[in-house]
Amino acid sequence: MHLWKESQDSIIHRIDTAIAFLNSQLNDWEVMKTERVAFELIIPTLFDLLEKEFGITFKFRDCAALLALNHKKMSMIKDSMIYETQSSCHHTLEAFIGKINFDRLVHLKCQGSFMASPASTAAYLMNASVWDEEAEQYLRRVTSHCEKYGNRGVPTFWPTTIFASSWVICNLLENGFEANKLDKYCLDRIKDMLKRALTIQDGIVGFAEHLLPDADDTAKSLTVLHYLGDSPSVQPLITIFQVDTHFRCYLEERNPSISANCNVLISLLHVSTPEQYTDQIVKVVTFICEKWWTNDGMLTDKWHLSWLYPAMLVSQGLTLLLYRHNDDIPLPSLLDNLIKDKVPIVLFQLIVRILQSQSMETGSWGANGSRQETSYAIIALANLASLPFVESIREQIDVAIARGRAYLQSTSHTNSTEVESKELLWIGNQNAEEIINRLVEFVNLINTHPRIVTASKFDQDQLQLELKSFILAQFKQCEDNMRLEAQTSMISFETPRSSYFRWIHTTAIDHFGTPCVFAFLTCLLSNTHDGRADFFPTSEIKYIVRDCISHISIKSRIYNDYGSLRRDREEKNLNSIFFPEFEGLQNRTDTELKEELMHIDEYESKCLDVSMMELRRIATQKFGTSMGNRLYEVIKLYYNSNTIYQQIYALKDIVTRS
Template identity: 25%
Template sequence: MDASIDRRNQNTPAYKARELIRTLAESLDTPYHGSSFMTKSVYDTAWVAMVTKPSMAADGDRRRRWLFPECFQFVLESQGPDGGFGTGPSEVDGILNTMAALLALCKYQDSLVTDGIPGLDDVAGRITRGKEFLDHALQCWDVQSAMHVGFEVLVPSLLDLLRYEGLDFHFPGRAALMALNKRKALTPLLEADPTQLHSDDLDSKHLSRLCDFLAANLQNGRGVVGFAPNVLADADDTAKTILCLHLLGRDAECDQMIEAFEEEGHFKTYDLESNESLSANCNVLLAILSSKSPASYLPQIIKALAFNLEPQYCMMLLAQALVGALKFWGSNPDDVVGPSLNTLVGDRIPLVTLQIIVRTLSAQDGSGSWKESPEITAYALLTLEKLCDLPWCAPAGLDIHIREAISRGTRFLEQAVISPAVIWVEKVTYGSSILSEAYCLAALHYNVRLNPWDDKVRALLQGTFPSGENLNGFTSFFSRLPIFSNEPQWRLRASIVEGYLFAPGLRRALDNLDIFQYKEPEAEGGNNGKDYLEYIPLTWTTCNNAASFGISSEILYDMLVISALNFQIDKYLEGITEDECLLSDGGVGFESIRSVIQTLFQDTQLPKGSSMGGAPVPQLEPLLREMTDTLSRFIAVVSEHPHVSQASPHARRRLLRQLSLFLQAHVTHGEDSAHMRGQSIQDDGEWMPFKGAQDRGSSYYDWVRTTSADHTSCPYSFDLFTCLISQPWDVSGSQPEDCFSSTSQARYLASDVRQHLATLCRQYNDYGSVKRDHAEGNLNSIDFPEFHRRQVHYNIREEERKTQNSFYPMRQKNGHRNPALVDGVEQRRAELMEIASYERECLDLGLQRLKGLISGQTERALHVFVNVTDLYGQIYAVRDINT
């Protein structure tokens, strides 16, 4: 195309791309080399504002003149009504900006002469308001989650400077901050500003000059580069430089980059970094995959793949890296890529790319944009454009939805006024006009093309993806449950596919643990009794995605394993407690089992091996010995989990106590069921009311909140989940012991939520399993005398009928019970569901009261756990998955 013709329309992406490259090339003639395109920063401006110069006054006195009064004025104007200065999108922004601004104000207040600065009457008031803001921000700061460059050096230094000015601050995260500070030398660090050159029709003269500049800097830095010439080298900028040169036909070696930044398990961004960087590992992988012989870097490819501020930017990079790795893997034979990469690709890439698609699509708003930001919208479009033709998109029903999202996002971008998004992380967060424009142009210029995927890649669908019949069946079933009444059909379907992709890893984990040395009985349909292994991944992925992705894949995977083990231990102990030998000699056998469990939890610390307590009857010794070994392995999985080992001593003791109660509850439940089987049967074939509770002087209320609730596994699983989502315990005691212990009220409410949730789960379970429990002689809620005293017709209150998560399978359309079903068993089931509705009201109230006492992340994670437990209850009420 003739360039002069194209210039007639200066709104085309091609013309704008050429202008962008010309601007960059011309910036090489300035000292800034493009860095002047960054947005303003209160932090940096405050430091410039404090620069003074000695001068001689007319009376001969030596004075210091403030050289940049306009910078000081900018700092003053940045103070907000809350007292903070330049508060940005992250906690660290508000903290660092305010600290530097306060220091400038203190210097001004202490200065005897303020030549060049206008007089201020309210300096003290400004300082007071700024101090109050900073004190509150530091009190709420989660130091462990901070990712800004050098914050662990800058904040302690500013704390010292402010203390010298009379402003002292104490906050919960100070000990953790100083621990990070000790790890790092006082070296100025800068992070990358990666950018892309992306078009087939660009100004070759200016493009060539930019290539020469990049190549020269790479050579001068001996194979590595930083943010600018003579600045500390980092992996992000080095990898982006190499990738740009490769894409533009220039040679650039990866060896020096690998030598400088490769660590044992990942690629570091720079020396002594505080947090590993996903973007750095993605950029290194992209650079390697773009080289002439990526197969020679196979160990590094595996390392970058296995390592797992604006999350959409990271997802864009990850999508590009994973698709590149998938193409490399698919186009090379197995003897080239090796078994490690085969396993990594098969296990991770379909799952992770599907997760990226679902999260990206879920974040699009009604205008077609992402966060109303052109730049972030560009990241999302580039992500979807890279992934839309993956061979698993169409079977999951995502291909059409992706194209619709791209179309809506493109329309938004075409009409938007491009301005930089403040999302780039350095000392503080900043924006870059040139980066923003580059990514927007790249997104508009990108054409979605169908890749001819190799048969090897398409074969990844075999054995992992659900059949169309199963996918449609599960989607239809889950969509009818109240908990998913507002869930979009496309995401529910994709979440079910995601669950299937987790399933192979779950089965391997259970096989590797090999805790239960028995074969599960063959069930109807030949599924070997493992329906629960099909349900478990689906329950967690659907609830996690519906709850704004409240937990990470790592935590989700851990909970899949625990959930499966809970089903297995339930089946295992049910078989143990049904042994007729346990009832001999007045029930000594059950006491022997209790003694074994108690021995395994001596001192409520860690399992103590496999010694047996009590004096069991001789014929039980082999059974108890095998049971001791099995339970020791099961307990070790929980107690030796890394997150449990890093939890506070009290949190670990609480978890192990609940785990002990869980196992003991199975023994008690088994003993109660055995006694119930010994009772006479009524004329109608139903069991007589259970007498055991009355004999012990207790009631259904007591049972369902203790033995029965503990038997569900919910209480101990809740405490384990708390360890997984909490920060590692700080031995200095400067932080709460877990994510629910910020206040006594939060801790109390969390425990109350746990108890109501466990009770509700038991009642839903019993509602759905009455037939099975009576056939097998298991104690059920409706067997208690309270459910046998009277016959009552139940109406559903209007407000309950409107409750989204209430679930009444026996309700007619008008909200009333069917009178034909209120006799006998069905009447007792109806009464049980009414009691469950009260437990739900208590649960909802506890969650509402807890909401303002925990962090947003903890709230989202808790939402996932509660919904999964609730979902099992709703499934039990319709379909018993224990069989």
């Protein structure tokens, strides 16, 4: 009883905390500025259930405005939309608890679900008088499908075959990919699925087969088929969804979607004879421009939380419009002030807003450095950069895109590291998170450096590879240290993953960071050398330079291990001398082992001398004495700076002990 009382007190405290939080948030909520699908239906129903079942009530500033929206929406919903045919109401059946007879809905199921919505299907199961095995099996399929994602959540809708396929293919083909270089079998399957769905539903589709059609998915599907060489008719899209000033996404929607209208515009502009649909094109372009002109902040859309999603679609649609118009395609009723004034102004202002909203620190977009929002911004800027009237700020656009791409690349590498870090069970969750955060800061600091983002593409790519190897080598060294620590003796490493030769050429030098530092230096040098050209000009020179850096890196690691042998034994850090290759003769002193390590260093010095001589010979032969000597001197300078540290290590271990 005592345990139960404590648990009950804890629950009451949590409820009180939740109520206080909701009161605080609701008092700041501006209902009339909210753009979220069906919020005016769902939230009032939740309030009603809390009041009826638990006596919890909420009063807040915009409560009357919310109830007015709810009343307006409910007045639009007829019984036939609930009980006779599929409608957008079936997306959110949880909003109708206590208001409808759920037993009358059974014939509107599609493959066990209501509009492929787990929430709606669950609401039906909880409120129907007879348990529905088919609906239960649908929910089991959803949860089983989502188990692999590990967060025990379910999506808003599932499955979304048409939505997922059409959006992905459009994004690929609109941003540099070519259909003939993608998997033909997969493209043919997607093409057949879209054609079949359009045929079955008379030229319009929803986000999955046999579900309620909408303008958004229909427009995207038509665009994909045009990309893949088909010529589907856009007339059903126009007939069903066109209204006086715009296109509706769903027939019963309360307010229009700018993203859906952008997708409609793009679809209309992809037909072979867009002049047939001039009236519709003018209507949609006017709607988009008016939305922009009358918006007092960033664009909002009910289908997406980020303003950058509709911004990306506006940039794609209006840029395509200008190009189709300039291609001498007759669009006679396009008003001059629309095509010559309003559209360019909208696009130019869009560029400015996107540039101004980029993070100065990381190069990302979005409040939390979202990769998705950063991708939207990059795609938008890439479209806008092709326009002739942005020439005066093209350099700023190029730098912004480069910094955004660098951020995406850095977070991609960090994510692969994060996966590995989750497998290192010896790190506590809090420590692991702190390590990952520091890695993100470190990678972003390098990749957004002004001199790095303007280096040649090859030199930037090499830096990315070396940076990834450097980070992963830290984890590999930690794992090796753990295995070493588990041993009863520190004389020899009993479980090496490779030979000493392979280790010293890979993990050892990557962990030490010498190749990564040189890749960073190369990017800095490429800024001072023939614009954005690679600093080392040919594949042969690149190869010899890489060989030189490999020898320099090995020598640096050898001297590090030479100087830190005693510390490494005490702290159980993997050292060259711990490898089985050094066991050979038993019972040798550390002095003898270190002397043997120096013999390997002497060999590396001879190899380095040969490589350096060959670099100088080939570089001067191909590029002349001045250029050849310059390339040679860069490597020589890097070697000399490393030699200073090597000599210091030989005298004294300079690394702080842990």
